[in-house]
Amino acid sequence: MTVNDDSFTNWKHREETAESMIPMIGKLHREQDVTILLHSRSLVNKSVVSILKTHRFARQIAGAELSVAETMPFLRALTTLDLGPSQIDIGMLAATYKGDDRGLTVEEFTADAVAGATGANKIDRREPRDVVLYGFGRIGRLVARLLIEKAGSGNGLRLRAIVVRGGGDQDLVKRASLLRRDSVHGQFQGTITVDEESSTILANGNAIKVIHADDPSQVDYTAYGIKNAILIDNTGKWRDREGLSKHLRPGVDKVVLTAPGKGDVPNIVHGVNHDTIKPDERILSCASCTTNAIVPPLKAMADEYGVHRGHVETVHSFTNDQNLLDNYHKSDRRGRSAPLNMVITETGAASAVAKALPDLKARITGSSVRVPVPDVSIAILNLQLARETTREEVLDHLREVSLTSPLKRQIDFISAPDAVSSDFIGSRHASIVDAGALKVEGDNAILYLWYDNEFGYSCQVVRVVQHVSGVEYPTYPAPAV
Structure with a gap:
């Protein structure tokens, strides 16, 4: 048999193993509210090839490819346990088992590692939150899309309604079509139908009422059977407490803004300061996509090395706020054609750092350039550290943070030498450290941080909503603190 034959046979065996994983992962998710992860990446509803690629990607961060043959025993062991709602990382189980010296079997080790999610320790399933x-x-x-995907067993977040301004003919059909197909992020994974008579979009079995209103004061959500809901304001029209309070209508309990909040509105970056949200806080902001991209790695660097000062330069994809062709705009430069120009503009991300990291005394400045790409941006974070270090030490630190720390869902790490912006479309992390571009000299470190300013940010928003709703389930093995 030739080397090619050996490789192909090995591939087919791996395909077979990945294929057998799918029903186990699906059953755990649907019946027990357990999400199976691989180095922080969900394996729920993934194809055979996607599961294999996720295993292969582990070599980018851990230095060696992870085999489905290594993780399968841990997945199989999980199916025998009385698990409660949780997230379980089989990549971390496999990695930590290698370093365990207690002589335990895979089954014994797995049961011990996830003991907090089993038997009398397991938490109760939550009622769906509107x-x-x-x-x-x-x-x-x-x-x-994310809320529909995460509906799973039906015990988490439940998207009940969308509020939009009244449109013309085929309004509902056109909005459903925009949900179904996206030029950047591809097709919706599932089925979407429209019931115009009841003004409802049905997406993977989720009935989503479309409410037409020009102002929050026009809506009584209880009239639609909605109660105790979390309302996510994606318009950015209101950014202070007074304006956002207009959303606190019958049926709405909390308001989450997907833009930087003003005044005393808390700006939350999940993974960094989400645990500071007061239980009685009804209005909060998820800050900006750029703030979410720079604050987690900034915290990781400050915790390890200390930071005296820093500057962030963001090279940002163009947005709907800019014009396709030169036309009037209230800003000086954003009126110039977005697809044809690099446009210097301002960013509030640097000033927002103080809200998310109040203990960081370093002065952080920032500026931004919009460039002609539709999605994925890069933040160049230039830091003066409190002590000297080396490039190798910083790389090892950030790689470890991305793998085992409480920030592993926010920070990803890639060492591919040929990576470009489009490679990160669909990334669920707040930012991705580009190892090849990192520069360190003495007490100066320059980090290059990719981020999907649309999808990665949306994932952060959903994490915040999960946290305030009480459906953010614990992760096992527990990340190192």
Whole structure:
């Protein structure tokens, strides 16, 4: 048998193993509210090839490819346990088992590692929490996709309604079509139908009422059977407490803004300061996509090395706020054609750092350039550290943070030498450290951080909503602190 034959046979065996994983992963998700992860990446509803690619990607961060043959025993062991709602990372189980010296079997080790989610320790399944989207633009539609995807067993977040301004003919059909197909993020994974008579979009069995209103004061959500809902404002029209309070209508309990909040509105970056949200806080902001991209790695660097000062330069994809062709705009430069120009503009991300990291005394400045790509941006974070270090030390630190720390859902790490922006479309992390571009000299470190400013940010928004709704389930093995 030739080497090619050996490789092909090996591939077919791996395909067979991945194929047998799918029903186990699906059953755990549907029946027990357990989400199976692989190095923070969900394997729920993934294809055979996607599961294999996710295993292969592990070599980018851990240095060696992870085999489905290594993770399958841990998945099989999980199916025998009395598990409660949780997220379980079989990549981390496989990695930590290698370093365990207690002589345990895979079954014994797995049971011990997830003991907090089993038997008397397991948490109760939550009642579904109603969610309303106010606005249905770029972020609104991606958040909708994520909420529908995560409906799972039906015990988490439940998207009940979308509020939009009244449209003309075929309004509902056109909005459903924009949810179904996206030029950047591809087709919706599932089925979408429209019931115009009841003004409802049916997406993977989720009945989503489309409410037409020009102002929050026009809506009584209880009239639609909605109660105790979290409303996500994707319009950015209101950004202070007074304006956002207009959403606190009958049926709505909390308001989450997908833009930087003003005044005393808390700006939350999940993974960094979400645990500071007060239980009685009814209005909060998820800050900006750029703030979410820079704050987690900034915290990781500050915790390890200390930071005296820093500057962030964002090279940002163009947005709907810019013009396709030169035309009037209230801003000085954003009126110039977005697909044809690099446009210098301002960013509030640097000033927003103080809200998310109040203990960081370093002065952070920032500026931004919009460039002619539709999605994925890069933040160049230039830091003066409190002590000298080396490039190798910083790389090892950030790689470890991306794998085992509480920030592993926010920070990804890639060492591919040929990576470009389009490679990160669909990334669920807030930012991705580009190892090849990192520069360190003495006490100066320059980090290059890719981020999907649409999808990655939307994932952060959903994480915040999960946290305030009480359906953010614990992860096992527990990340190192």
